[in-house]
Amino acid sequence: MLHFQKFEKRYGNFPALKIDDLSIQPGIYWIKGVNGSGKSTLLKSIAGILSFQGDIILNDNISITKQPVAYRKLVNFAEAEPLFPEFLTGMEMISLFADAKGAPAGQAQQLIESMYMTGYVDRPVGSYSSGMLKKLSLLLAFLGRPDVILLDEPLITIDVASLKILYTWMAERHTQQGTSFLLTSHQPLDHDELPAATELLVQDQTLNLV
Numbered sequence: 544m545l546h547f548q549k550f551e552k553r554y555g556n557f558p559a560l561k562i563d564d565l566s567i568q569p570g571i572y573w574i575k576g577v578n579g580s581g582k583s584t585l586l587k588s589i590a591g592i593l594s595f596q597g598d599i600i601l602n603d604n605i606s607i608t609k610q611p612v613a614y615r616k617l618v619n620f621a622e623a624e625p626l627f628p629e630f631l632t633g634m635e636m637i638s639l640f641a642d643a644k645g646a647p648a649g650q651a652q653q654l655i656e657s658m659y660m661t662g663y664v665d666r667p668v669g670s671y672s673s674g675m676l677k678k679l680s681l682l683l684a685f686l687g688r689p690d691v692i693l694l695d696e697p698l699i700t701i702d703v704a705s706l707k708i709l710y711t712w713m714a715e716r717h718t719q720q721g722t723s724f725l726l727t728s729h730q731p732l733d734h735d736e737l738p739a740a741t742e743l744l745v746q747d748q749t750l751n752l753v
C-alpha cells in the first residue's frame with residue numbers, strides 16, 4: 544500500500560524522522576509513540592502537507608513526488624486539531640473537498656446525516672465547538688474513494704455516540720472498499736467496534752512494525 548524510499552524529514556537541522564526502506568501492506572494501523580516521537584510528522588508527510596527528502600509510493604506505482612495530484616486524490620487526511628477558514632460554512636468546506644476528491648453524488652449528504660450534522664452544517668465554521676469542528680474534519684477525510692485515510696488523534700474531542708459512528712464508517716470502508724487506515728491515538732482503540740488494527744511504533748526517529 545505505502546512504500547517509503549529513503550524517506551527523511553528534518554525541521555532545520557533537527558532529524559525528526561527517517562525511514563530508509565519500508566513497505567506497509569493494506570490494513571488498519573494504530574500508530575503509537577510518546578509525545579514528540581514524530582507521529583504527526585509521519586501522517587503529514589504521507590498526506591503530502593510536509594516536504595521531505597526521498598519518496599513515498601502508493602500502490603506500487605503512484606509517487607507522491609512524481610504524481611502528486613493522482614496521489615493526493617487517493618490519500619485523505621484529518622488533522623488532530625483542524626483549523627478551517629472561519630467565514631466558510633461546513634457545507635462550503637464539504638463541497639470544496641467533495642469536488643477535489645471526486646466524491647460520488649449523494650455521498651456527502653449521507654455522511655452529514657449519518658454523523659447528525661444537518662442542524663449546523665450551514666453555519667460558519669467560526670461558530671463551531673471543537674467537537675463539531677472535529678466531526679467536520681473527519682467527514683472531509685471520508686469524501687471520495689481514497690485508498691488510504693489518515694486520522695491524527697480521531698478519538699479526542701468527539702462524544703461517545705459520534706465515536707461509534709466513526710468506527711462504523713471505518714469498518715464499512717475497510718470491508719466494502721478495502722480502504723486502509725493509519726491512525727494515531729494515545730487512547731486504546733475499541734477492538735469490539737473496529738476490525739483488528741496492527742500496531743506501528745514511532746520511536747528513535749523512525750517507524751517500526753511492532
Ligand SMILES: Nc1ncnc2c1ncn2[C@@H]1O[C@H](COP(=O)(O)OP(=O)(O)OP(=O)(O)O)[C@@H](O)[C@H]1O
Nearest residue numbers: 554557559576577578579580581582583584585745
Ligand atoms: N514545525 C516544526 N518545527 C520544528 N520542529 C518541529 C515542528 N513540528 C514538529 N517538530 C518536532 O518534531 C518532533 C516530532 O513532532 P510531532 O508533532 O510529529 O510528534 P508527535 O509524535 O505527533 O507528538 P504528540 O504525541 O505530542 O502529538 C518533535 O521533536 C517536535 O518538536
